[in-house]
Every structure is written in C-alpha cells, then in structure tokens.
Amino acid sequence: MTPTRALTSLACLSLVNVLVGACTGGEMLSTTTGTDTSYEPSESGGPGSASASASASATVTATDTTPGTTLTGDTDPTGGPEPTGGVETTGGSETETSGGGETDGPMCEDALKRCDYEFTYPDNGEISVEVMGDYADDGWTNGRAMETDGRQWSVSIDLPWDTQVQYKLRINGDMWIPDPGNPNTVDDGFGGFNSLLEGLTCDPWTCDPEVPDGPGPIGTFDWRDSVIYFVFVDRFNNGDESNDDPIGVEFEADWQGGDWAGITAKIEEDYFGELGINTLWLSVPMDNTNESGLGLGGDTHEYSAYHGYWPQNFETTEEHFGTMEELKALIDAAHAKELKVIVDYAMNHVHSSSSVFADNPDWFWANDNGNGGNCICGDGCSWDDNVEAKKCWFTGYLPDFNFTKKEARDFSVDNAIWWIEQTGIDGFRLDAVKHIEDQWMLDLRARVNAEIEPVTEEHFYMVGETYTGDRNLIKYYVKPTMLDGQFDFPLRMKVAENLIMRQGTMSDLAGFMDGNDDFYGGWSVMSTFIGNHDIPRVIHLAEDTPLWGSPWDGGKDKSWEGTPGLPAGMSAFERMATGFTLLLTTPGAPLIYYGDEIGLPGAGDPDNRRFMQWDGYSGGQEYLFDHVARLLELRAKYEVTRRGTRKGLSANTDTMAFEMSGDGESLFVVLNRGDSPASVGGLPGGSYTDELTGDQIEGPSVMVPARGSRVLVAN
Ligand SMILES: [Ca+2]
Ligand SMILES: [Ca+2]
Ligand SMILES: [Ca+2]
Numbered sequence: 001m002t003p004t005r006a007l008t009s010l011a012c013l014s015l016v017n018v019l020v021g022a023c024t025g026g027e028m029l030s031t032t033t034g035t036d037t038s039y040e041p042s043e044s045g046g047p048g049s050a051s052a053s054a055s056a057s058a059t060v061t062a063t064d065t066t067p068g069t070t071l072t073g074d075t076d077p078t079g080g081p082e083p084t085g086g087v088e089t090t091g092g093s094e095t096e097t098s099g100g101g102e103t104d105g106p107m108c109e110d111a112l113k114r115c116d117y118e119f120t121y122p123d124n125g126e127i128s129v130e131v132m133g134d135y136a137d138d139g140w141t142n143g144r145a146m147e148t149d150g151r152q153w154s155v156s157i158d159l160p161w162d163t164q165v166q167y168k169l170r171i172n173g174d175m176w177i178p179d180p181g182n183p184n185t186v187d188d189g190f191g192g193f194n195s196l197l198e199g200l201t202c203d204p205w206t207c208d209p210e211v212p213d214g215p216g217p218i219g220t221f222d223w224r225d226s227v228i229y230f231v232f233v234d235r236f237n238n239g240d241e242s243n244d245d246p247i248g249v250e251f252e253a254d255w256q257g258g259d260w261a262g263i264t265a266k267i268e269e270d271y272f273g274e275l276g277i278n279t280l281w282l283s284v285p286m287d288n289t290n291e292s293g294l295g296l297g298g299d300t301h302e303y304s305a306y307h308g309y310w311p312q313n314f315e316t317t318e319e320h321f322g323t324m325e326e327l328k329a330l331i332d333a334a335h336a337k338e339l340k341v342i343v344d345y346a347m348n349h350v351h352s353s354s355s356v357f358a359d360n361p362d363w364f365w366a367n368d369n370g371n372g373g374n375c376i377c378g379d380g381c382s383w384d385d386n387v388e389a390k391k392c393w394f395t396g397y398l399p400d401f402n403f404t405k406k407e408a409r410d411f412s413v414d415n416a417i418w419w420i421e422q423t424g425i426d427g428f429r430l431d432a433v434k435h436i437e438d439q440w441m442l443d444l445r446a447r448v449n450a451e452i453e454p455v456t457e458e459h460f461y462m463v464g465e466t467y468t469g470d471r472n473l474i475k476y477y478v479k480p481t482m483l484d485g486q487f488d489f490p491l492r493m494k495v496a497e498n499l500i501m502r503q504g505t506m507s508d509l510a511g512f513m514d515g516n517d518d519f520y521g522g523w524s525v526m527s528t529f530i531g532n533h534d535i536p537r538v539i540h541l542a543e544d545t546p547l548w549g550s551p552w553d554g555g556k557d558k559s560w561e562g563t564p565g566l567p568a569g570m571s572a573f574e575r576m577a578t579g580f581t582l583l584l585t586t587p588g589a590p591l592i593y594y595g596d597e598i599g600l601p602g603a604g605d606p607d608n609r610r611f612m613q614w615d616g617y618s619g620g621q622e623y624l625f626d627h628v629a630r631l632l633e634l635r636a637k638y639e640v641t642r643r644g645t646r647k648g649l650s651a652n653t654d655t656m657a658f659e660m661s662g663d664g665e666s667l668f669v670v671l672n673r674g675d676s677p678a679s680v681g682g683l684p685g686g687s688y689t690d691e692l693t694g695d696q697i698e699g700p701s702v703m704v705p706a707r708g709s710r711v712l713v714a715n
Pocket of ligand 1: 241242244258259320
C-alpha cells in the first residue's frame with residue numbers, strides 16, 4: 001500500500017485519537033511519556049526504565065489483513081456490503097472486512113485506522129536498530145526492531161491515521177539519532193531533534209482491533225473479585241518431611257521443606273478463609289534441577305532451585321513439593337473451599353541440565369553477543385535492549401528459549417496447556433514477560449481460548465510480571481490477545497514511597513492514582529500489591545526509620561549479613577495496615593505475599609523468603625492480621641471496592657480521602673500516614689459508621705488516628 005501525506009494544516013483536524021498525544025493548533029505537543037526515558041534509559045527495574053518489547057506484533061494487523069479495495073462482496077460470505085455498514089467490523093487479523101459502503105478500507109473510526117509505513121536505515125554493521133516514537137502509546141519505550149538484509153535495515157509499522165509522528169532511531173540499544181533519511185525534524189525539547197512524519201493517510205488502510213470497554217470474560221467467577229495470596233511453596237508449610245531433601249547449600253538458599261501437602265493442610269484448616277483470600281498463586285510446579293548455581297550478577301552464594309525458576313523436566317512435578325496426585329489433591333481441596341488456584345509458569349528458559357536443551361540445542365538462543373562475547377543479561381547483552389533482552393541468558397546455566405522457532409514455541413505452549421489440563425488450575429502467573437517473544441503469549445492465549453475455556457466454561461486468568469516503572473511497557477502486554485493484567489509495580493512503588501515510607505506527600509500519591517485508575521483499560525484486571533518475593537519485606541519500609549531510602553531498593557545489602565528482625569511496637573504494623581486499607585478498598589486483583597499479613601521480616605532475596613511464621617505473633621502482627629482480615633470482609637461485602645469508580649475527595653501532605661461508588665452504593669476511605677491524629681476533610685456532611693472499628697463519626701471532616709485509616713459508610 002502507498003501512504004500518502006496529508007497537508008500539515010489538516011493533520012489534526014477532527015481527530016479523536018486515543019493512542020498518541022493530542023494535537024493542538026496544528027502543532028504536536030511535546031512527546032509526553034517518552035522523552036525522558038528516551039534520553040537516559042535506566043537500569044533494569046528502575047523507574048522509567050526503557051525496556052524490552054516486541055517487534056513483530058505491531059504489524060500483525062497489517063500483514064495479516066487483506067482489507068481491500070474489493071469490498072463489494074466477492075470475499076464476503078454474508079453477501080456484500082451494506083452502505084451504512086461496519087457495525088461488526090473491527091478489522092484486524094481475524095476479522096472479515098464486511099461492510100464498507102463507498103470506502104475502500106474496512107470500516108472503523110479514524111482513531112482505529114492505521115497506515116502501514118516502512119522505515120529504513122542503511123546497514124553499517126549495527127547490532128540492532130529500532131524505531132522509537134509516539135506512533136503508539138508505548139512507542140518511546142517499546143521500540144519496533146528493524147531487521148536487516150545485510151544492506152539495509154527496515155521495519156513496517158502501522159502508523160495512526162492522519163496524525164503527526166515524532167520518532168528517533170535507537171542504534172545498538174543506546175544511541176538515539178534522528179532518521180538521516182528524513183529531513184523533516186522538530187525540536188525534541190532536550191537540545192536535539194526528533195524526526196517528524198506528517199499525518200499519513202492511505203488507501204487501503206487497516207483497522208486496529210477494538211479493545212472491549214469492560215471485562216467480558218466468560219464464566220461464573222469474575223476475576224475483579226479475586227484476592228490473590230502468593231504461597232511460596234518451599235517456605236510456607238511442611239506437610240511431609242519425607243520429601244525435604246536439602247541439597248547442601250547454605251540454609252537460606254536451600255530447600256526448606258514446604259510442600260503441597262502442607263498447603264493442603266492449611267486450606268483444610270481454613271487459614272485462607274479466615275484471612276479472606278479466594279485465590280492462591282503457587283510457585284512453579286514443574287520439576288527443577290537438583291544442582292546448585294551461583295546467584296546472578298556477581299552473587300557468590302550457591303543457591304538451590306527452591307524458588308522453582310530453574311525448570312528441568314517439563315512433565316514431572318518437583319519432588320520437593322510432592323507428586324502430581326498431591327498437587328491435584330491441593331487443587332481439589334482449594335476448589336472445595338471456593339479458592340481459585342493459579343500457578344507460576346516460567347517459560348523464558350530451562351536449566352542447562354534439562355534434556356530439552358541437550359536434545360534440542362537449536363531451540364535456544366546462542367549465548368553469543370555477536371562480538372565474540374557471551375550474551376548474559378547484564379553481561380555482554382542488555383537486560384533492557386529491545387532485541388537483546390529477548391535472547392539474553394539470565395545466567396550461564398539458564399539457556400534461553402528462542403520462541404521465534406515454531407518448534408520451540410509449540411513445545412513450550414503445549415506444555416503450558418498440558419499443565420492446565422492435568423491439574424485443573426484456573427490461571428497462570430507468567431514470569432519475566434518482557435524477556436520472551438510476544439508470539440508465545442499470543443499462541444498461549446489463543447489456545448486457552450480455543451481449548452480450555454470452552455471445556456471449563458470459566459475464564460482462564462493470566463497475569464504477567466514485568467518488573468519496571470514504565471507503565472507503557474506494562475500496558476503493552478495487557479490486551480485481550482495476551483494478558484488480563486500485570487502486577488502494578490508503579491502503583492506499588494508510589495504507595496511505598498508516599499504512604500508507607502512517608503516521602504513526598506499523600507497529594508503526590510492521590511495525583512498518581514488519578515492517572516493510574518483507568519490507565520490499563522476498563523477491560524483489564526491488574527494485580528495490585530505492596531510486597532512480593534523480589535523486593536525486601538515491606539514492613540521494613542514502614543519502620544519509624546525505613547531501612548532503605550528508595551522503594552525500588554532491592555535490599556540486597558542486608559540479604560545475607562545484618563538481616564533485620566521483626567520491628568518492635570506497633571507503628572510499623574499500623575503503617576502497613578494503612579497501606580493495605582488503600583490496596584483492599586480499590587479495584588484490581590490485590591496480591592498478598594505470604595507473611596505480609598503478619599509483617600514477616602526480611603531484607604532482599606533470599607531473606608524476603610523466610611519460612612512462614614505460624615505462632616508466637618507479637619501484638620503488632622496480630623493487629624495487622626486482624627486488620628487485613630477485616631478489610632477483606634469489607635471487600636467481599638461492598639462491591640464498590642472491587643468494581644466501583646474511585647473519586648479523590650481531598651489530599652494533603654499526610655492525608656487523603658476518596659470515595660468508591662457505583663450502583664447507588666458509596667464507601668468513603670480516609671488515610672493518615674502522619675504520626676498525629678489528623679482531621680481529614682472533603683467528605684459529604686452527615687454521620688458515618690467506620691466499618692473497621694464501629695466508631696460513629698460526623699462529616700464533612702473526620703478525625704483519623706495517627707498512622708491509621710477509616711472505611712466509612714453513611715448512616
Ligand atoms: Ca516437605
Ligand atoms: Ca527437582
Ligand atoms: Ca528470552
């Protein structure tokens with residue numbers, strides 16, 4: 001197809017474009033989300049880290065679609081166009097192009113129309129070349145990788161209809177330049193220039209698939225109602241000492257005996273019911289190696305595979321956790337208690353001892369950076385570069401699947417489906433999403449839709465992990481063809497920073513949440529959290545003096561030496577409780593990391609994975625458990641906490657108030673991070689009951705205890 005260029009002066013007229021920055025007065029606003037990260041890509045995992053993504057998927061709709069100029073019926077089995085048509089036409093790869101009337105392309109709003117455009121760059125031996133820009137809302141962080149024929153790099157990208165596009169080329173992952181083949185540039189606001197394409201129109205065009213506006217999954221269980229508890233299997237409860245079998249590395253890094261029988265026992269004791277959990281997330285169940293390995297990034301400690309991320313045998317259970325029969329018994333026991341079960345699935349790599357690697361070496365990327373060195377993530381290849389992050393090995397003993405090879409992809413997706421069919425699990429938590437090729441996830445979602453959901457008649461939930469502060473990168477994977485949601489790392493970091501660590505202000509947090517509530521789309525079910533197994537235990541950020549200065553700190557300085565103890569007194573537990581009030585009264589599928597309900601202590605990995613404490617709780621721990629359990633009772637009772645709309649009512653340095661409402665129901669949440677009681681305003685006048693304490697209280701301003709919160713219902 002041949003793109004044509006519209007007149008500049010017309011480029012922004014009557015455009016309702018949901019994907020890129022707004023146009024005003026014929027000028028492009030300066031790039032919004034991208035410019036800061038485009039200049040200084042930060043380290044993996046940090047805020048604003050410019051990170052990996054997918055090159056191919058952006059063009060799927062274009063390459064697979066044959067919208068055409070021949071819409072007058074010969075390809076349309078329904079018998080031809082209706083002049084006013086387009087009612088059911090969304091374009092895209094699977095959609096027939098019915099309707100169309102007098103137009104030449106499939107019918108869709110201009111905002112969904114796309115023009116295929118080929119970017120090129122002469123090949124001078126670069127390792128990688130990517131197009132970064134505002135052609136998509138993740139385009140400044142998720143470049144589209146060019147491919148080379150040896151003489152020229154090129155990539156086709158679907159550009160938004162009749163919209164100016166600013167872009168740069170990223171060479172070898174770190175050098176950002178304007179496109180030398182395009183003389184049209186614009187000031188980038190950083191003393192340099194972005195290349196500029198005027199608004200393109202084309203004939204024919206393609207249409208982006210429309211994303212549904214609300215959750216539309218099948219089934220009786222609505223995943224917006226889910227409350228997830230991450231059972232880190234090896235460290236939770238030991239139900240069978242006969243399978244303990246440590247391999248002899250340091251205690252903290254060895255198997256410690258937790259198993260599926262132990263979890264089943266806790267299900268039957270109703271531990272999760274008492275807390276108010278309805279979904280369990282279990283560690284990777286497949287057999288891991290019994291070899292030890294050094295930690296990543298210069299760590300001199302030897303580790304076992306107790307965490308489950310070093311898979312070896314793909315259709316065997318991990319013997320430290322139990323047999324397939326014991327796993328099924330766990331899932332049956334959970335289902336009998338109306339608990340859903342999702343399992344971790346690690347698809348990026350295998351352990352080098354796996355026969356899958358020995359038998360199929362060509363299914364894996366070579367550990368070779370093309371310059372005579374290794375391609376270890378962070379050592380020879382980049383954790384973040386769009387191309388390298390997909391193929392780098394996490395470490396020398398974890399060969400990395402090359403899912404551009406169909407045989408490898410089919411093997412892995414077959415295996416994921418096999419685990420679903422064998423066990424009856426209800427969802428997956430997918431590890432290290434930005435490190436695998438997109439097609440793996442597209443394939444898995446398509447097969448789950450085709451093979452699993454018609455049988456179970458329930459929606460199979462898939463939540464991914466992309467450890468970054470880059471919301472656009474996280475959002476990239478949240479779409480009906482990939483993931484239902486991802487873990488909301490950016491929200492977690494703001495809650496930790498502003499509320500729990502008391503940096504900045506609660507107004508900062510309120511402002512962030514105003515922009516975050518709808519960021520991932522009404523269709524998605526993101527998982528909100530304040531703790532997980534990759535960050536230090538949150539209780540230490542809630543101490544009077546937080547143990548680390550940044551919410552992003554991995555806490556590795558204390559993970560082996562000088563490990564922290566349980567905080568004394570109440571204050572840390574009260575702050576953490578207030579954090580949970582925020583999390584458990586707002587939408588998402590909140591995640592509770594095992595032990596966080598009792599403020600279990602621990603610095604960075606592996607100290608954040610101490611064995612669960614089952615008795616001898618301090619007053620602070622009991623307070624926190626009871627608070628979380630009460631919040632989850634309220635979450636079950638008040639649908640607005642799960643499905644309502646949040647509206648900020650007031651915020652200042654230490655306090656914040658918001659309303660959750662919907663279907664005629666309203667709930668008011670007030671939070672005070674300060675160390676003195678505070679009056680919090682902004683509520684409607686009238687009398688309220690505090691559902692946490694039973695207190696009767698009068699609005700429009702209410703007193704909130706130091707480090708406390710209230711959940712108010714109008715009397
Ligand atoms: Ca055991
Ligand atoms: Ca094993
Ligand atoms: Ca990979």
